[in-house]
Amino acid sequence: MKAVVWHGKRDVRVDTVPDPGIEEPNDAVIRVTSCGICGSDLHLYEVFGAFMTEGDILGHEPIGIVEEVGPAITNLRPGDRVVIPFNIACGHCYMCVTGLPTQCETTQVREYGKGAALFGYTRLYGRVPGGQADYLRVPQAQFGPIVVPEGPPDDRFVYLSDVLPTAWQAVEYAAVPPDGTLLVLGLGPIGDMCARVARYRGVSRVIGVDLVPERLARARHRGVEVVDLIGHDDTAEMIRDLTRGRGPDSVIDAVGLEAHGSPVGKLAQQVASVLPDPVARPVTEKAGVDRLAALHLAIDVVRRGGTISLAGVYGGMADPLPMMVLFDKQIQVRMGQANVRRWVDDILPALLRDDDPLGVDTFATHRVPLSVAPAAYEDFQQKKDGTVKVLLQP
Numbered sequence: 001m002k003a004v005v006w007h008g009k010r011d012v013r014v015d016t017v018p019d020p021g022i023e024e025p026n027d028a029v030i031r032v033t034s035c036g037i038c039g040s041d042l043h044l045y046e047v048f049g050a051f052m053t054e055g056d057i058l059g060h061e062p063i064g065i066v067e068e069v070g071p072a073i074t075n076l077r078p079g080d081r082v083v084i085p086f087n088i089a090c091g092h093c094y095m096c097v098t099g100l101p102t103q104c105e106t107t108q109v110r111e112y113g114k115g116a117a118l119f120g121y122t123r124l125y126g127r128v129p130g131g132q133a134d135y136l137r138v139p140q141a142q143f144g145p146i147v148v149p150e151g152p153p154d155d156r157f158v159y160l161s162d163v164l165p166t167a168w169q170a171v172e173y174a175a176v177p178p179d180g181t182l183l184v185l186g187l188g189p190i191g192d193m194c195a196r197v198a199r200y201r202g203v204s205r206v207i208g209v210d211l212v213p214e215r216l217a218r219a220r221h222r223g224v225e226v227v228d229l230i231g232h233d234d235t236a237e238m239i240r241d242l243t244r245g246r247g248p249d250s251v252i253d254a255v256g257l258e259a260h261g262s263p264v265g266k267l268a269q270q271v272a273s274v275l276p277d278p279v280a281r282p283v284t285e286k287a288g289v290d291r292l293a294a295l296h297l298a299i300d301v302v303r304r305g306g307t308i309s310l311a312g313v314y315g316g317m318a319d320p321l322p323m324m325v326l327f328d329k330q331i332q333v334r335m336g337q338a339n340v341r342r343w344v345d346d347i348l349p350a351l352l353r354d355d356d357p358l359g360v361d362t363f364a365t366h367r368v369p370l371s372v373a374p375a376a377y378e379d380f381q382q383k384k385d386g387t388v389k390v391l392l393q394p
């Protein structure tokens, strides 16, 4: 089959690889019909090379059709249309039952002290082949796959794999008080969807920050007040001015570790990304730093006693944080990967409505064949050609 394969920093290719098959009794194999490219894939593309192995298959946002199931699988049948959550979880351990499939005790990658295994995501998360491919083997298929109705195009349901639950959890964790204001930093697919979910869930005022004109325009079009990071000296002051000097009640950071405007962190990441893997790995694991501009802005502007919700991924082990400000302002911080299955029942009603309140049908800016994945990665990273969300369609 064809698959998007990681070869090195900014080097992904479409290779011919062996078809996956059933390996465990509780596996399924699906034929992928669409799979998104995520901002998290861009981290693998750029800075997490030390944890990748040449040949790894990328992708963790698939929808497709069940081809085959193992003998222990009774919840799925060949022909079912399914969305596959990006985290792999068993559904019956203590953590899964608690609603934290990201911490699944069956699939935890203990060798590296990490939580649940993920599709298409570094050896820290189990090196499980991903879904930007013709076919995908789905471990723990008794729990993960979400069966969705036939009929609507893939766009309607594919974001249940990652974007929607990530945004839903970010908004939940942001705990915006009634009549409160939510600030969303970053208006990539995740931040954009956070703003949509927040509006859908009744948050009356959403302010969004980014520096890409098309992304600002997209959010503005859906009722978000937008602030351009570029073109003025003091974004924090501008946001305070918009919120009576007090600051927003809640802030979602949907930027993560590659934030624009963090020169020291950028240098450290660039150095780590060109070191040989055996050297880079311990450096990144023990001393690695993130580009923290967005998180620092969040800490600066959130109102006293407010909440910061981190959806953006961080991976540093030695990040300098202003503990005095966090403590003095009594800031609450919540974060983590999305517990996909935990939020599906909350989200599905919005997807089954004819009027598409979250605008998922038109969320993708690009739907392209798998064969052009290398160019699609580059365009998404460089934000060229108005690229916000790409669906690869094998």
Ligand SMILES: NC(=O)c1ccc[n+]([C@@H]2O[C@H](COP(=O)([O-])OP(=O)(O)OC[C@H]3O[C@@H](n4cnc5c(N)ncnc54)[C@H](O)[C@@H]3O)[C@@H](O)[C@H]2O)c1
Binding pocket: 038, 039, 040, 041, 042, 043, 162, 163, 166, 185, 186, 187, 188, 189, 190, 191, 209, 210, 211, 212, 215, 229, 254, 255, 256, 257, 258, 259, 260, 261, 293, 294, 310, 311, 312, 313, 314, 336, 337, 338
């Ligand atoms: N928690 C989860 O489970 C989960 C799931 C999916 C994605 N993510 C993470 O969410 C983040 C965003 O993902 P995405 O798909 O939207 O990717 P993206 O890279 O397209 O989005 C990031 C956006 O932030 C903007 N930005 C950069 N620096 C900024 C700054 N200093 N201030 C404000 N905006 C800034 C960029 O212009 C871009 O639009 C990534 O870190 C990704 O890994 C987390």
Ligand SMILES: [Zn+2]
Binding pocket: 038, 039, 040, 041, 060, 086, 162
């Ligand atoms: Zn993702």
Ligand SMILES: [Zn+2]
Binding pocket: 089, 090, 091, 092, 093, 094, 095, 096, 097, 101, 103, 104, 105, 106, 107
């Ligand atoms: Zn579990």
